[in-house]
Amino acid sequence: MAKTDKPTDQPSDTKKSDRPKARLPRGLADRTGAELSATRAMLEKIRGVYELYGFEALETPAFEYTDALGKFLPDQDRPNEGVFSFQDDDEQWLSLRYDLTAPLARYVAENFDKLPKPYRSWRAGYVYRNEKPGPGRFRQFMQFDADTVGAPSVAADAEICMMAADTLEAVGIPRGSYVVRVNNRKVLDGVLEAIGLGGDENFGRRLTVLRAIDKFDKFGAEGVALLLGPGRKDESGDFTKGAGLNDREIATVLSFTSHNSTSGAAPLLDWKRLISTSEIGTEGIDELLQIEELIQAAGYSDRVKIDPSVVRGLEYYTGPVYEAELTFEITDEDGRPVRFGSVAGGGRYDGLVARFRGEKVPATGFSIGVSRLLAALAALGKLDADAEIGPVVVLAMDKEPARIADYMKMVADLRANGIRAEMYLGGAGMKAQMKYADRRGAPAVVIQGSNEKAAGEVQIKDLVEGARIAASIADNAEYRAARPAQLAVPETEMVAAIRAILERRAQGTLGLAD
RNA sequence: GCAGGUGUAGCUCAGUUGGUUAGAGCGCCGGUCUGUGGAACCGGAGGUCGGUGGUUCGAGCCCACCCACCUGUACCA
Known part of the structure; x- marks a missing residue:
């Protein structure tokens, strides 16, 4: 959003107090x-x-x-x-x-x-x-x-x-x-x-008795006995009326x-x-x-x-x-x-x-x-909860239309080979694009700035491997220079290189239990 | 429904005996950067202090009512 020095630059024509609050009704859940x-x-x-x-x-x-x-x-x-x-x-x-x-x-x-x-x-x-x-x-x-x-x-x-x-x-x-x-x-x-609660006139008490029995696993025999008899007081001091049975019943x-x-x-x-x-x-x-x-x-x-x-x-x-x-x-x-x-x-x-x-x-x-x-x-722990593998993200390094077309072509090539892929469609710079790929769970990113383009190459970075290597690098300058788990391949070999990373990842998942 | 408790930023919490423009950490967004996720630095967004009414020169703070959430309980086809 543009920097503003005046509140009158609010993009919305509704006053803040008129805006609805984004909120889920109680007792409902979103699932992902x-x-x-x-x-x-x-x-x-x-x-x-x-x-x-x-x-x-x-x-x-x-x-x-x-x-x-x-x-x-x-x-x-x-x-x-x-x-x-x-x-x-x-x-x-x-x-x-x-x-x-x-x-x-x-x-x-x-x-x-x-x-x-x-x-x-x-x-x-x-x-x-x-x-x-x-x-x-x-x-x-x-x-x-x-x-x-x-x-x-x-x-x-x-x-x-x-x-x-x-x-x-x-x-x-x-x-x-x-x-x-x-x-x-x-x-x-x-x-x-057998305890004399048959008949229509005892319907209400029958329900009370049945409800008390149903609480067995919650309150145990003593609790149920109280509910069958005089009644029971809970932790907050609230009292539940009992069924009024005598001891023999x-x-x-x-x-x-x-x-x-x-x-x-x-x-x-x-x-x-x-x-x-x-x-x-x-x-x-x-x-x-x-x-x-x-x-x-x-x-x-x-x-x-x-x-x-x-x-x-x-x-x-x-x-x-x-x-x-x-x-x-x-x-x-x-x-x-x-x-x-x-x-x-x-x-x-x-x-x-x-x-x-x-x-x-x-x-x-x-x-x-x-x-x-x-x-x-x-x-x-019985859920098949392997984190979903996100799409390969092709970074939008240059924003000119011709370059965007190049990136879209790469994405199309990956998809044609059955590989989940997308081009970064946001407006931010490279660092933010990497963050995006990380958050999406992308296994890899494809990087092609003008230098790579001139050489007919793409940089491919394995994000999973990269994260592992990065963990041992403390210094930021060194981290950036190292470009861990990243390799340059000719444009024509991009799909094969990505496929290799995905295969390694699929095998790695099985062994990751340790 | 009933009983008890809790409400300040997305989260965790500060906030003087009631006193100017309500803060922090984390998180979020972006930048530093032909570049690289985490780290660092810089910037930014985000709050009618749960709501309404009252007391007061003045309320995040005091009072009343309401609402929401939490715990227990009731109901549960």
């Missing part, structure tokens, strides 16, 4: 190079597993009619509570999807007659939730779902649990560093019945849910005796026994385990529920342990399609939180 390619690679791996299991692709739009999405209808005062909503020309409410299951239910209901049953599909895409963002929690995030619609058998549930395990391993989570935990909502219902609930993940039929049979008075509970246990049997037969017992503390979506799931949890711990930069917890979850939702069709359509599905899984992989 390495992260994007890592995401792409991960999505490909997940897709590979899903398709191997026989699921087919489906894409639905980012928004739907609000009533098709479910119970989160906007009201006049707070139309965007929880979901982002807006009105169409004809006043109908539309909402951004908050998961990929509700749109699937709509799609299946709308196309029911055309689809093979069971219908097995996968979907990947961004979903939107208008809630308070936090670390690792965004208002736009990606999910990757697979669902089987029209299959009443628990074999469909067992299959999805096994697929979840295969998927986590495919993206690089080692066996033993995760567990897929399975429960059955019917068992929890049976427990609730609390003990009953905990006798189920405080078990760690298990496998084998024995504990299940114990639990079955405990809730033998409850018909629904007994049914739930029987389903879990079947799942356990299928999992054992397929050899997944070390990865997929029964765990009666899994709760998941409260008013949503009707049978088996599952959750994939990462079990390793990582410490953050402050040395505090970070748990990633659940990276995927799902369950059976026999009521969702019925909303549209009246008749029950049993379905079971599973959703991976792509962003969270990606963060976990990054922490594990």
Whole structure:
């Protein structure tokens, strides 16, 4: 920008206070190079597993009619509570999807007659939730779902649990560093019945109890007991009201849910005796026994385990529920342990399609939180995070049109040979151009001033090698004079020389681990 | 939503008992340089001190309200 001595020379006709502030809305994120390619690679791996299991692709739009999405209808005062909503020309409410299951239910209901049953599909895409963002929690995030619609058998549930395990391993989570935990909502219902919380009038308290159980991994048995009983006070002194159960009832609930993940039929049979008075509970246990049997037969017992503390979506799931949890711990930069917890979850939702069709359509599905899984992989060091190799940069040493044409020709030659290349298009001098090339991650630059031009040569500098050599040169004058990792070649050999550098770089990357 | 905390340049922070034109380091942009990334030197951009209102001759500093962010918690399809 030109030097100015008067503020009236402002190039913009807007006053500073009128200019918008360049800022990202909270809870959203920009993503660039390495992260994007890592995401792409991960999505490909997940897709590979899903398709191997026989699921087919489906894409639905980012928004739907609000009533098709479910119970989160906007009201006049707070139309965007929880979901982002807006009105169409004809006043109908539309909402951004908050998961990929509700749109699937709509799609299946709308196309029911055309689809093979069971219908097995996968979907990947961004979903939107208008809630308070936090670390690792965004208002736009990606999910990757697979669902089987029209299959009443628990074999469909067992299959999805096994697929979840295969998927986590495919993206690089080692066996033993995760567990897929399975429960059955019917068992929890049976427990609730056993402590006298059956019936419509206890709906609210049932929710409170289930929410308390869901906090097991966060607060432990004592914390959950407080939430089941009188309530719990957190670190800031804020108080959470409890479910008001008495000691015996609390003990009953905990006798189920405080078990760690298990496998084998024995504990299940114990639990079955405990809730033998409850018909629904007994049914739930029987389903879990079947799942356990299928999992054992397929050899997944070390990865997929029964765990009666899994709760998941409260008013949503009707049978088996599952959750994939990462079990390793990582410490953050402050040395505090970070748990990633659940990276995927799902369950059976026999009521969702019925909303549209009246008749029950049993379905079971599973959703991976792509962003969270990606963060976990990054922490594990499992991301293919080789820094992207930038383009070869041809420096614009002279700015006359004829010379620019020369540089453009060089770039064209490189591109014709499949080498990523560009001419420096900015207005700055050579030093700034070198900085630019450095920042772009360029493997090499091509330099041709008038001297080189007269000699029919170009200077080619290997930036990676150059940086290495430069590290041992302290004095600036010496550094400049040395021109490290730079060689002059005839113009006709420019492409070959660049290619040699790129090949050396590609090999060097493998050995750079030390 | 609730509870607690924090707001001065892109980042990390100074800023006297309230007193002229709000500073530093790092970063950023450019130059010194027919030339070379890092280093050095020189120059530059960048702040209505989170916002609004109040007290005062005078507010970055005091008061009120609001907003944003952080931590915990609630909710989470």
